Amino acid sequence: MSEARRFLILGGIALAILGMSYGLWYAVFAEHQALDGIGSSLATGFSAAAEKNSAAAQAALDQYREAKYRYDRQVDAHGHWIGLGMLLIVLGIGFDRLGFSERIKMLLARGLLAGAVLFPLGVLMQSSSHGPLPRAVAIVGSGLVIVSLAGIALGCARGDTSSPSPAG
Protein backbone atom coordinates (compact mmCIF):
# COMPACT_ATOMS: atom_id res chain seq x y z
CA MET A 1 0.00 0.00 0.00
CA SER A 2 1.49 3.37 -1.01
CA GLU A 3 2.13 5.98 1.71
CA ALA A 4 -0.50 8.46 0.47
CA ARG A 5 -3.08 5.73 0.14
CA ARG A 6 -2.34 4.37 3.63
CA PHE A 7 -2.46 7.90 5.03
CA LEU A 8 -5.92 8.55 3.55
CA ILE A 9 -7.43 5.16 4.48
CA LEU A 10 -6.19 5.15 8.08
CA GLY A 11 -6.97 8.86 8.48
CA GLY A 12 -10.45 8.36 7.00
CA ILE A 13 -11.31 5.45 9.30
CA ALA A 14 -9.98 7.38 12.32
CA LEU A 15 -12.08 10.40 11.31
CA ALA A 16 -15.21 8.25 10.86
CA ILE A 17 -14.59 6.75 14.32
CA LEU A 18 -14.21 10.25 15.76
CA GLY A 19 -17.52 11.31 14.13
CA MET A 20 -19.31 8.17 15.36
CA SER A 21 -17.96 8.53 18.91
CA TYR A 22 -19.03 12.15 19.00
CA GLY A 23 -22.46 11.21 17.57
CA LEU A 24 -22.92 8.43 20.13
CA TRP A 25 -21.97 10.74 23.01
CA TYR A 26 -24.25 13.46 21.63
CA ALA A 27 -27.23 11.11 21.16
CA VAL A 28 -26.92 9.70 24.69
CA PHE A 29 -26.06 12.81 26.69
CA ALA A 30 -27.06 15.96 24.80
CA GLU A 31 -29.46 15.59 21.87
CA HIS A 32 -32.72 14.96 23.73
CA GLN A 33 -32.06 17.85 26.09
CA ALA A 34 -31.15 20.14 23.16
CA LEU A 35 -34.35 19.28 21.26
CA ASP A 36 -36.36 19.80 24.43
CA GLY A 37 -34.77 23.21 24.88
CA ILE A 38 -35.57 24.26 21.30
CA GLY A 39 -39.20 23.10 21.54
CA SER A 40 -39.88 24.55 24.98
CA SER A 41 -38.38 27.98 24.21
CA LEU A 42 -40.51 28.24 21.08
CA ALA A 43 -43.66 27.18 22.97
CA THR A 44 -42.84 29.61 25.81
CA GLY A 45 -42.39 32.44 23.30
CA PHE A 46 -45.79 31.92 21.71
CA SER A 47 -47.49 31.37 25.09
CA ALA A 48 -46.10 34.72 26.19
CA ALA A 49 -47.40 36.25 22.96
CA ALA A 50 -50.84 34.80 23.78
CA GLU A 51 -50.61 36.58 27.14
CA LYS A 52 -49.68 39.75 25.19
CA ASN A 53 -46.28 39.86 26.92
CA SER A 54 -43.99 40.91 24.05
CA ALA A 55 -40.84 41.21 26.17
CA ALA A 56 -41.12 37.64 27.52
CA ALA A 57 -41.91 36.35 24.02
CA GLN A 58 -38.81 38.03 22.60
CA ALA A 59 -36.61 36.66 25.41
CA ALA A 60 -37.87 33.12 24.77
CA LEU A 61 -37.26 33.47 21.02
CA ASP A 62 -33.71 34.67 21.74
CA GLN A 63 -33.20 31.43 23.70
CA TYR A 64 -34.68 29.48 20.78
CA ARG A 65 -32.26 31.13 18.32
CA GLU A 66 -29.23 30.29 20.46
CA ALA A 67 -30.35 26.69 21.14
CA LYS A 68 -31.11 26.07 17.44
CA TYR A 69 -27.80 27.61 16.36
CA ARG A 70 -25.87 25.28 18.71
CA TYR A 71 -27.92 22.18 17.82
CA ASP A 72 -27.52 22.66 14.05
CA ARG A 73 -23.74 22.96 14.34
CA GLN A 74 -23.35 20.00 16.71
CA VAL A 75 -25.33 17.75 14.33
CA ASP A 76 -23.48 19.15 11.29
CA ALA A 77 -20.08 18.40 12.84
CA HIS A 78 -21.13 14.76 13.45
CA GLY A 79 -22.46 14.30 9.91
CA HIS A 80 -19.55 16.02 8.19
CA TRP A 81 -16.83 14.18 10.12
CA ILE A 82 -18.31 10.80 9.19
CA GLY A 83 -19.11 11.85 5.62
CA LEU A 84 -15.63 13.24 5.05
CA GLY A 85 -14.08 10.18 6.74
CA MET A 86 -15.88 7.91 4.27
CA LEU A 87 -14.85 10.13 1.37
CA LEU A 88 -11.21 9.86 2.49
CA ILE A 89 -11.45 6.05 2.68
CA VAL A 90 -13.03 5.71 -0.76
CA LEU A 91 -10.61 8.15 -2.40
CA GLY A 92 -7.73 6.44 -0.59
CA ILE A 93 -8.74 3.08 -2.06
CA GLY A 94 -8.48 4.45 -5.59
CA PHE A 95 -5.63 6.88 -4.92
CA ASP A 96 -3.02 4.95 -6.87
CA ARG A 97 -5.02 5.60 -10.05
CA LEU A 98 -4.22 9.34 -9.97
CA GLY A 99 -1.88 10.54 -12.69
CA PHE A 100 0.47 12.36 -10.31
CA SER A 101 3.83 11.69 -8.68
CA GLU A 102 3.94 10.22 -5.14
CA ARG A 103 4.96 13.65 -3.76
CA ILE A 104 1.90 15.42 -5.19
CA LYS A 105 -0.37 12.56 -4.12
CA MET A 106 0.94 12.86 -0.55
CA LEU A 107 0.40 16.63 -0.64
CA LEU A 108 -3.20 16.15 -1.79
CA ALA A 109 -3.79 13.48 0.87
CA ARG A 110 -2.44 15.73 3.63
CA GLY A 111 -4.52 18.69 2.42
CA LEU A 112 -7.65 16.58 2.28
CA LEU A 113 -7.17 15.07 5.75
CA ALA A 114 -6.30 18.44 7.32
CA GLY A 115 -9.39 20.00 5.72
CA ALA A 116 -11.60 17.09 6.74
CA VAL A 117 -10.52 17.49 10.38
CA LEU A 118 -10.60 21.31 10.48
CA PHE A 119 -13.87 22.02 8.67
CA PRO A 120 -16.23 20.17 11.10
CA LEU A 121 -14.03 21.26 14.02
CA GLY A 122 -14.59 24.91 13.04
CA VAL A 123 -18.33 24.25 12.74
CA LEU A 124 -18.35 22.62 16.19
CA MET A 125 -16.33 25.50 17.70
CA GLN A 126 -19.04 27.88 16.49
CA SER A 127 -21.45 26.27 18.95
CA SER A 128 -19.44 27.69 21.85
CA SER A 129 -18.12 30.92 20.31
CA HIS A 130 -19.60 33.45 17.89
CA GLY A 131 -16.15 35.00 17.28
CA PRO A 132 -14.23 35.02 13.98
CA LEU A 133 -11.80 32.17 14.85
CA PRO A 134 -14.26 29.24 14.49
CA ARG A 135 -15.52 30.62 11.18
CA ALA A 136 -11.95 31.08 9.95
CA VAL A 137 -11.11 27.47 10.91
CA ALA A 138 -14.22 26.19 9.09
CA ILE A 139 -13.47 28.29 5.98
CA VAL A 140 -9.80 27.18 5.86
CA GLY A 141 -10.90 23.55 6.34
CA SER A 142 -13.53 23.62 3.61
CA GLY A 143 -11.11 25.46 1.30
CA LEU A 144 -8.50 22.75 1.83
CA VAL A 145 -11.07 20.02 1.10
CA ILE A 146 -12.29 21.70 -2.10
CA VAL A 147 -8.80 22.49 -3.46
CA SER A 148 -7.54 18.96 -2.68
CA LEU A 149 -10.64 17.43 -4.22
CA ALA A 150 -10.22 19.52 -7.36
CA GLY A 151 -6.62 18.26 -7.55
CA ILE A 152 -7.84 14.67 -7.18
CA ALA A 153 -10.44 15.19 -9.92
CA LEU A 154 -7.65 16.49 -12.16
CA GLY A 155 -5.54 13.45 -11.26
CA CYS A 156 -8.47 11.19 -12.19
CA ALA A 157 -8.82 12.96 -15.53
CA ARG A 158 -5.08 12.59 -16.24
CA GLY A 159 -5.45 8.90 -15.42
CA ASP A 160 -3.02 6.38 -14.08
CA THR A 161 0.44 6.90 -15.52
CA SER A 162 1.47 3.39 -14.56
CA SER A 163 0.09 0.10 -15.73
CA PRO A 164 -2.37 -1.73 -13.47
CA SER A 165 -0.37 -3.07 -10.56
CA PRO A 166 -0.94 -5.18 -7.48
CA ALA A 167 -2.74 -3.25 -4.77
CA GLY A 168 -0.25 -3.96 -2.04
Next chain:
Amino acid sequence: MLVLGGIGLILAGMIFGDIFAVFVLHQNAAHVGASLSAAAHAALAGDAPTVLASFQNVGGFLENRGTKVDTHVHMIDFGYLALMLAILQPWVGFGERARRRLAGVFLIGAVLLPVGVFLIHYVGLLYAPLQYIGWASIFADFGGLLVLVVTLAYLGGLFKRSGGATDTAVVDHLLAERGAPARLLLAGGVLFVLIGFLHGAYYAAVDLYRHEALDYSILSEMSAGAAGNNTAAVESSLGNYGQLQGDKAVKIAAHAHIIEFGILAILLAFFQPYVGLSDRWRRRWALLLLLGSLLLPVCVLLELRGGMIAGGLADFGGLLVIVALFAMWVGIVRYTGALDAAAREAR
Protein backbone atom coordinates in the same frame (compact mmCIF):
# COMPACT_ATOMS: atom_id res chain seq x y z
CA MET B 1 -21.05 -10.64 3.55
CA LEU B 2 -20.04 -6.98 3.68
CA VAL B 3 -20.54 -6.40 -0.07
CA LEU B 4 -24.00 -7.95 -0.26
CA GLY B 5 -24.98 -6.58 3.16
CA GLY B 6 -23.68 -3.12 2.23
CA ILE B 7 -25.52 -2.92 -1.09
CA GLY B 8 -28.61 -4.39 0.61
CA LEU B 9 -28.47 -1.64 3.26
CA ILE B 10 -28.06 1.07 0.62
CA LEU B 11 -30.97 -0.35 -1.40
CA ALA B 12 -33.19 -0.62 1.69
CA GLY B 13 -32.24 2.92 2.74
CA MET B 14 -32.99 4.31 -0.72
CA ILE B 15 -36.33 2.51 -1.07
CA PHE B 16 -37.24 3.69 2.44
CA GLY B 17 -36.21 7.24 1.43
CA ASP B 18 -38.32 7.13 -1.73
CA ILE B 19 -41.37 5.83 0.18
CA PHE B 20 -40.76 8.49 2.83
CA ALA B 21 -40.46 11.26 0.20
CA VAL B 22 -43.65 10.22 -1.62
CA PHE B 23 -45.95 9.26 1.27
CA VAL B 24 -44.69 11.08 4.38
CA LEU B 25 -42.45 14.09 3.72
CA HIS B 26 -44.87 16.52 2.04
CA GLN B 27 -47.86 15.52 4.18
CA ASN B 28 -45.72 15.90 7.28
CA ALA B 29 -44.54 19.37 6.21
CA ALA B 30 -48.20 20.36 5.71
CA HIS B 31 -49.05 19.11 9.24
CA VAL B 32 -46.13 21.07 10.75
CA GLY B 33 -47.26 24.21 8.90
CA ALA B 34 -50.88 23.73 10.00
CA SER B 35 -49.88 23.18 13.65
CA LEU B 36 -47.62 26.24 13.63
CA SER B 37 -50.45 28.25 12.08
CA ALA B 38 -52.82 26.97 14.79
CA ALA B 39 -50.31 28.00 17.49
CA ALA B 40 -49.92 31.50 15.98
CA HIS B 41 -53.68 31.96 15.67
CA ALA B 42 -54.19 30.71 19.24
CA ALA B 43 -51.59 33.26 20.41
CA LEU B 44 -53.47 35.93 18.43
CA ALA B 45 -56.69 34.92 20.23
CA GLY B 46 -54.91 34.93 23.61
CA ASP B 47 -55.44 31.18 24.06
CA ALA B 48 -52.22 29.98 25.76
CA PRO B 49 -53.31 26.33 26.38
CA THR B 50 -54.02 25.85 22.65
CA VAL B 51 -50.60 27.34 21.86
CA LEU B 52 -48.92 24.69 24.01
CA ALA B 53 -51.08 21.90 22.54
CA SER B 54 -50.24 23.04 19.00
CA PHE B 55 -46.53 23.10 19.75
CA GLN B 56 -46.77 19.59 21.15
CA ASN B 57 -48.22 18.59 17.76
CA VAL B 58 -45.39 20.41 15.95
CA GLY B 59 -42.88 18.51 18.12
CA GLY B 60 -44.57 15.20 17.29
CA PHE B 61 -44.57 15.86 13.55
CA LEU B 62 -40.94 17.04 13.59
CA GLU B 63 -39.92 13.92 15.55
CA ASN B 64 -41.74 11.75 13.00
CA ARG B 65 -39.90 13.49 10.14
CA GLY B 66 -36.51 13.61 11.91
CA THR B 67 -36.42 9.93 12.85
CA LYS B 68 -37.37 8.88 9.31
CA VAL B 69 -34.67 11.08 7.77
CA ASP B 70 -32.15 9.65 10.26
CA THR B 71 -33.23 6.07 9.43
CA HIS B 72 -32.75 6.76 5.70
CA VAL B 73 -29.36 8.48 6.15
CA HIS B 74 -27.86 6.00 8.62
CA MET B 75 -28.92 2.94 6.62
CA ILE B 76 -27.27 4.30 3.47
CA ASP B 77 -24.14 5.53 5.27
CA PHE B 78 -23.63 2.18 7.00
CA GLY B 79 -24.05 0.54 3.60
CA TYR B 80 -21.27 2.72 2.19
CA LEU B 81 -19.06 1.97 5.16
CA ALA B 82 -19.69 -1.78 4.73
CA LEU B 83 -18.64 -1.57 1.06
CA MET B 84 -15.47 0.34 1.96
CA LEU B 85 -14.58 -2.12 4.70
CA ALA B 86 -15.19 -4.96 2.22
CA ILE B 87 -12.63 -3.48 -0.17
CA LEU B 88 -10.13 -3.08 2.68
CA GLN B 89 -10.43 -6.72 3.85
CA PRO B 90 -7.18 -7.89 2.17
CA TRP B 91 -5.25 -5.39 4.30
CA VAL B 92 -6.90 -6.27 7.64
CA GLY B 93 -4.44 -8.40 9.62
CA PHE B 94 -6.94 -10.84 11.18
CA GLY B 95 -7.84 -14.42 10.30
CA GLU B 96 -10.81 -15.29 8.08
CA ARG B 97 -12.99 -16.39 11.03
CA ALA B 98 -12.38 -13.22 13.04
CA ARG B 99 -13.08 -11.04 9.99
CA ARG B 100 -16.30 -12.93 9.31
CA ARG B 101 -17.43 -12.42 12.93
CA LEU B 102 -16.57 -8.72 12.78
CA ALA B 103 -18.57 -8.39 9.55
CA GLY B 104 -21.56 -10.10 11.21
CA VAL B 105 -21.43 -7.80 14.25
CA PHE B 106 -21.07 -4.78 11.96
CA LEU B 107 -24.18 -5.75 9.99
CA ILE B 108 -26.18 -6.39 13.20
CA GLY B 109 -25.26 -2.90 14.45
CA ALA B 110 -25.90 -1.35 11.04
CA VAL B 111 -29.45 -2.77 11.03
CA LEU B 112 -30.15 -2.20 14.74
CA LEU B 113 -29.42 1.54 14.69
CA PRO B 114 -31.77 2.57 11.85
CA VAL B 115 -34.52 0.20 13.05
CA GLY B 116 -34.19 1.61 16.58
CA VAL B 117 -34.25 5.19 15.28
CA PHE B 118 -37.34 4.40 13.17
CA LEU B 119 -39.15 3.04 16.26
CA ILE B 120 -38.35 6.07 18.48
CA HIS B 121 -41.44 7.93 17.24
CA TYR B 122 -43.74 4.95 17.92
CA VAL B 123 -42.26 3.60 21.16
CA GLY B 124 -41.48 6.97 22.76
CA LEU B 125 -40.78 6.81 26.49
CA LEU B 126 -42.91 3.69 27.13
CA TYR B 127 -41.34 1.85 30.12
CA ALA B 128 -38.29 4.07 29.60
CA PRO B 129 -35.51 3.49 32.13
CA LEU B 130 -34.23 7.09 31.74
CA GLN B 131 -35.87 10.51 31.84
CA TYR B 132 -35.18 11.47 28.21
CA ILE B 133 -34.22 8.22 26.52
CA GLY B 134 -36.61 5.38 25.60
CA TRP B 135 -35.87 1.74 24.73
CA ALA B 136 -35.83 2.39 20.98
CA SER B 137 -33.11 5.04 21.47
CA ILE B 138 -31.14 2.69 23.71
CA PHE B 139 -31.18 -0.09 21.07
CA ALA B 140 -30.29 2.44 18.36
CA ASP B 141 -27.35 3.72 20.41
CA PHE B 142 -26.25 0.14 21.10
CA GLY B 143 -26.31 -0.52 17.34
CA GLY B 144 -24.14 2.55 16.82
CA LEU B 145 -21.75 1.31 19.50
CA LEU B 146 -21.41 -2.08 17.71
CA VAL B 147 -20.58 -0.35 14.42
CA LEU B 148 -18.10 1.90 16.20
CA VAL B 149 -16.34 -1.01 17.95
CA VAL B 150 -16.08 -3.05 14.73
CA THR B 151 -14.72 -0.03 12.80
CA LEU B 152 -12.14 0.47 15.57
CA ALA B 153 -11.22 -3.23 15.34
CA TYR B 154 -10.75 -2.93 11.56
CA LEU B 155 -8.54 0.12 12.10
CA GLY B 156 -6.48 -1.98 14.53
CA GLY B 157 -6.34 -4.77 11.95
CA LEU B 158 -5.07 -2.36 9.30
CA PHE B 159 -2.36 -1.08 11.64
CA LYS B 160 -1.46 -4.65 12.61
CA ARG B 161 -0.97 -5.70 9.01
CA SER B 162 0.82 -2.59 7.80
CA GLY B 163 3.17 -2.69 10.81
CA GLY B 164 3.67 -6.46 10.85
CA ALA B 165 6.76 -8.30 9.76
CA THR B 166 4.68 -10.63 7.61
CA ASP B 167 3.47 -7.80 5.41
CA THR B 168 3.49 -8.89 1.81
CA ALA B 169 2.09 -7.25 -1.29
CA VAL B 170 -1.64 -7.86 -1.60
CA VAL B 171 -2.87 -8.59 -5.08
CA ASP B 172 -6.39 -7.27 -5.44
CA HIS B 173 -7.81 -7.50 -8.95
CA LEU B 174 -10.74 -5.32 -7.95
CA LEU B 175 -8.47 -2.31 -7.77
CA ALA B 176 -6.73 -3.13 -11.02
CA GLU B 177 -10.00 -2.83 -12.96
CA ARG B 178 -9.70 -0.32 -15.80
CA GLY B 179 -12.88 -1.09 -17.81
CA ALA B 180 -15.10 1.63 -19.30
CA PRO B 181 -17.96 1.27 -16.74
CA ALA B 182 -15.49 1.57 -13.83
CA ARG B 183 -13.81 4.63 -15.36
CA LEU B 184 -17.20 6.21 -16.02
CA LEU B 185 -18.36 5.66 -12.45
CA LEU B 186 -15.08 6.85 -10.95
CA ALA B 187 -14.89 10.08 -12.98
CA GLY B 188 -18.61 10.80 -12.54
CA GLY B 189 -18.43 10.08 -8.81
CA VAL B 190 -15.47 12.41 -8.16
CA LEU B 191 -17.17 15.12 -10.25
CA PHE B 192 -20.43 14.80 -8.28
CA VAL B 193 -18.60 14.98 -4.95
CA LEU B 194 -16.75 18.11 -6.10
CA ILE B 195 -19.99 19.75 -7.32
CA GLY B 196 -21.59 18.87 -3.97
CA PHE B 197 -18.75 20.51 -2.05
CA LEU B 198 -18.83 23.64 -4.18
CA HIS B 199 -22.59 23.85 -3.71
CA GLY B 200 -22.14 23.35 0.07
CA ALA B 201 -19.53 26.12 0.21
CA TYR B 202 -21.85 28.42 -1.76
CA TYR B 203 -24.73 27.57 0.58
CA ALA B 204 -22.59 28.27 3.68
CA ALA B 205 -21.36 31.59 2.27
CA VAL B 206 -24.64 32.92 0.83
CA ASP B 207 -27.61 31.18 2.44
CA LEU B 208 -26.76 29.65 5.85
CA TYR B 209 -26.54 32.80 7.99
CA ARG B 210 -29.29 34.52 6.00
CA HIS B 211 -31.59 31.54 6.62
CA GLU B 212 -30.76 31.53 10.35
CA ALA B 213 -31.39 35.27 10.64
CA LEU B 214 -34.67 34.92 8.71
CA ASP B 215 -35.81 31.99 10.89
CA TYR B 216 -35.42 34.16 13.98
CA SER B 217 -36.83 37.39 12.50
CA ILE B 218 -39.91 35.71 10.97
CA LEU B 219 -40.75 33.95 14.26
CA SER B 220 -40.22 37.25 16.09
CA GLU B 221 -42.58 39.05 13.70
CA MET B 222 -45.11 36.25 14.13
CA SER B 223 -45.03 36.40 17.93
CA ALA B 224 -45.00 40.24 17.98
CA GLY B 225 -47.95 40.22 15.57
CA ALA B 226 -49.80 37.79 17.84
CA ALA B 227 -49.01 39.85 20.96
CA GLY B 228 -50.14 43.04 19.18
CA ASN B 229 -53.35 41.45 17.74
CA ASN B 230 -52.04 42.08 14.20
CA THR B 231 -53.63 39.28 12.12
CA ALA B 232 -52.10 40.45 8.83
CA ALA B 233 -48.57 40.32 10.28
CA VAL B 234 -49.16 36.80 11.62
CA GLU B 235 -50.53 35.55 8.29
CA SER B 236 -47.67 37.10 6.34
CA SER B 237 -45.07 35.64 8.74
CA LEU B 238 -46.63 32.17 8.46
CA GLY B 239 -46.36 32.30 4.67
CA ASN B 240 -42.76 33.52 4.82
CA TYR B 241 -41.83 30.85 7.37
CA GLY B 242 -43.18 28.07 5.16
CA GLN B 243 -41.20 29.38 2.18
CA LEU B 244 -38.03 29.64 4.25
CA GLN B 245 -38.32 26.05 5.50
CA GLY B 246 -38.87 24.83 1.94
CA ASP B 247 -35.87 26.78 0.61
CA LYS B 248 -33.64 25.43 3.39
CA ALA B 249 -34.81 21.84 2.97
CA VAL B 250 -34.25 21.62 -0.81
CA LYS B 251 -30.78 23.20 -0.67
CA ILE B 252 -29.55 20.92 2.11
CA ALA B 253 -31.11 17.83 0.47
CA ALA B 254 -29.50 18.63 -2.91
CA HIS B 255 -26.08 19.11 -1.27
CA ALA B 256 -26.30 15.85 0.71
CA HIS B 257 -27.66 13.73 -2.15
CA ILE B 258 -25.17 14.69 -4.85
CA ILE B 259 -22.23 13.94 -2.51
CA GLU B 260 -23.73 10.63 -1.34
CA PHE B 261 -24.41 9.54 -4.93
CA GLY B 262 -20.87 10.58 -5.88
CA ILE B 263 -19.40 8.38 -3.15
CA LEU B 264 -21.70 5.53 -4.20
CA ALA B 265 -20.54 5.83 -7.83
CA ILE B 266 -16.85 5.75 -6.79
CA LEU B 267 -17.48 2.69 -4.62
CA LEU B 268 -19.35 0.87 -7.36
CA ALA B 269 -16.47 1.61 -9.75
CA PHE B 270 -14.26 -0.65 -7.60
CA PHE B 271 -16.85 -3.44 -7.58
CA GLN B 272 -17.35 -3.63 -11.36
CA PRO B 273 -15.25 -6.83 -11.74
CA TYR B 274 -17.69 -8.51 -9.33
CA VAL B 275 -20.72 -7.57 -11.45
CA GLY B 276 -21.41 -10.71 -13.48
CA LEU B 277 -22.95 -8.98 -16.51
CA SER B 278 -21.70 -8.20 -20.02
CA ASP B 279 -19.61 -5.05 -20.49
CA ARG B 280 -22.40 -3.41 -22.50
CA TRP B 281 -24.94 -3.92 -19.69
CA ARG B 282 -22.51 -2.80 -17.01
CA ARG B 283 -21.98 0.43 -18.99
CA ARG B 284 -25.75 0.92 -19.31
CA TRP B 285 -26.33 0.47 -15.58
CA ALA B 286 -23.43 2.82 -14.79
CA LEU B 287 -24.92 5.50 -17.07
CA LEU B 288 -28.37 5.01 -15.57
CA LEU B 289 -26.95 5.35 -12.05
CA LEU B 290 -25.12 8.58 -12.97
CA LEU B 291 -28.20 9.97 -14.71
CA GLY B 292 -30.41 9.30 -11.68
CA SER B 293 -27.70 10.65 -9.35
CA LEU B 294 -27.73 13.96 -11.22
CA LEU B 295 -31.47 14.15 -11.86
CA LEU B 296 -32.48 13.77 -8.21
CA PRO B 297 -30.47 16.64 -6.64
CA VAL B 298 -31.02 19.01 -9.61
CA CYS B 299 -34.79 18.45 -9.52
CA VAL B 300 -34.86 18.72 -5.71
CA LEU B 301 -33.22 22.16 -6.11
CA LEU B 302 -35.89 23.14 -8.66
CA GLU B 303 -38.76 21.85 -6.52
CA LEU B 304 -39.75 25.27 -5.13
CA ARG B 305 -40.13 26.71 -8.63
CA GLY B 306 -41.04 23.55 -10.53
CA GLY B 307 -43.53 22.21 -7.97
CA MET B 308 -44.93 18.72 -8.46
CA ILE B 309 -43.23 18.17 -11.84
CA ALA B 310 -39.77 18.78 -10.39
CA GLY B 311 -40.69 16.70 -7.31
CA GLY B 312 -41.88 13.84 -9.51
CA LEU B 313 -38.71 13.98 -11.62
CA ALA B 314 -36.60 13.95 -8.45
CA ASP B 315 -38.41 10.82 -7.25
CA PHE B 316 -37.91 9.31 -10.71
CA GLY B 317 -34.16 10.05 -10.43
CA GLY B 318 -34.11 8.20 -7.11
CA LEU B 319 -35.90 5.28 -8.76
CA LEU B 320 -33.28 5.15 -11.56
CA VAL B 321 -30.51 4.92 -8.95
CA ILE B 322 -32.37 2.14 -7.14
CA VAL B 323 -32.94 0.17 -10.37
CA ALA B 324 -29.30 0.51 -11.45
CA LEU B 325 -28.05 -0.44 -8.00
CA PHE B 326 -30.38 -3.45 -7.86
CA ALA B 327 -29.13 -4.57 -11.30
CA MET B 328 -25.52 -4.39 -10.08
CA TRP B 329 -26.48 -6.26 -6.89
CA VAL B 330 -28.01 -9.02 -9.04
CA GLY B 331 -24.79 -9.05 -11.11
CA ILE B 332 -22.73 -9.53 -7.95
CA VAL B 333 -25.04 -12.35 -6.78
CA ARG B 334 -24.60 -14.02 -10.22
CA TYR B 335 -20.83 -13.66 -10.01
CA THR B 336 -20.55 -15.06 -6.46
CA GLY B 337 -23.03 -17.82 -7.36
CA ALA B 338 -20.84 -18.82 -10.33
CA LEU B 339 -17.77 -18.89 -8.03
CA ASP B 340 -19.59 -21.12 -5.54
CA ALA B 341 -20.72 -23.47 -8.35
CA ALA B 342 -17.16 -23.70 -9.71
CA ALA B 343 -15.83 -24.47 -6.22
CA ARG B 344 -18.44 -27.24 -5.80
CA GLU B 345 -17.52 -28.75 -9.17
CA ALA B 346 -13.82 -28.69 -8.29
CA ARG B 347 -14.60 -30.67 -5.12
